[in-house]
Amino acid sequence: KQEVTQIPAALSVPEGENLVLNCSFTDSAIYNLQWFRQDPGKGLTSLLLIQSSQREQTSGRLNASLDKSSGRSTLYIAASQPGDSATYLCAVHPSGTYKYIFGTGTRLKVLA
Amino acid sequence: DGGITQSPKYLFRKEGQNVTLSCEQNLNHDAMYWYRQDPGQGLRLIYYSQIVNDFQKGDIAEGYSVSREKKESFPLTVTSAQKNPTAFYLCASSTRDRGAYEQYFGPGTRLTVT
Numbered sequence: 672k673q674e675v676t677q678i679p680a681a682l683s684v685p686e687g688e689n690l691v692l693n694c695s696f697t698d699s700a701i702y703n704l705q706w707f708r709q710d711p712g713k714g715l716t717s718l719l720l721i722q723s724s725q726r727e728q729t730s731g732r733l734n735a736s737l738d739k740s741s742g743r744s745t746l747y748i749a750a751s752q753p754g755d756s757a758t759y760l761c762a763v764h765p766s767g768t769y770k771y772i773f774g775t776g777t778r779l780k781v782l783a
Numbered sequence: 784d785g786g787i788t789q790s791p792k793y794l795f796r797k798e799g800q801n802v803t804l805s806c807e808q809n810l811n812h813d814a815m816y817w818y819r820q821d822p823g824q825g826l827r828l829i830y831y832s833q834i835v836n837d838f839q840k841g842d843i844a845e846g847y848s849v850s851r852e853k854k855e856s857f858p859l860t861v862t863s864a865q866k867n868p869t870a871f872y873l874c875a876s877s878t879r880d881r882g883a884y885e886q887y888f889g890p891g892t893r894l895t896v897t
Contacts, residue, residue, distance in 0.1 A: 702883065712893070714888040720883055722883045760825070769884075771828075771877075776825065
């Protein structure tokens with residue numbers, strides 16, 4: 672059974688720091704992995720999607736990597752800003768299903 | 784603008800009443816999903832639908848029902864049989880683009896049952 676874990680559960684950093692959020696999954700048979708951002712009381716906003724054949728994706732200050740063999744993905748945020756404060760969730764799409772499996776998220780606070 | 788709309792944003796009901804949450808998408812996506820989110824927990828799948836007139840139970844379907852009569856619409860009914868219905872409900876849709884299934888979410892409905 673696919674399980675997704677995100678560590679740490681919460682993170683507080685000063686503005687300007689580069690930071691890494693981690694996501695691990697137990698079964699490497701996936702179509703893709705997706706990173707989301709969620710602000711309090713809001714829906715999820717898609718940040719990056721990495722297909723199983725890809726190693727990384729970049730969008731602005733965000734870079735996500737995928738290592739299927741070790742069951743890990745990282746989301747790198749460069750030069751963090753207070754506006755980056757949110758909960759970040761990763762989700763894997765297991766092969767052969769229409770279902771997505773979500774981690775419980777990392778709650779990030781960037782201090783001004 | 785293409786997207787997913789959920790209404791209402793906040794919903795209050797008395798215990799014992801059924802309530803229906805609306806989800807509409809104009810993205811022309813085949814698959815649609817309902818999730819429940821509780822504080823400190825991840826998203827849990829209630830129901831999903833891959834195509835019109837077909838849907839499957841997710842991990843926590845008891846006390847919920849859905850219909851998929853149109854491609855654009857996937858309403859969720861929270862019945863009185865759901866023991867703890869107060870939660871944040873999220874609707875999503877997905878499509879396959881160049882081999883990847885990307886999921887998009889609506890803004891959510893917060894349901895409070897007293």
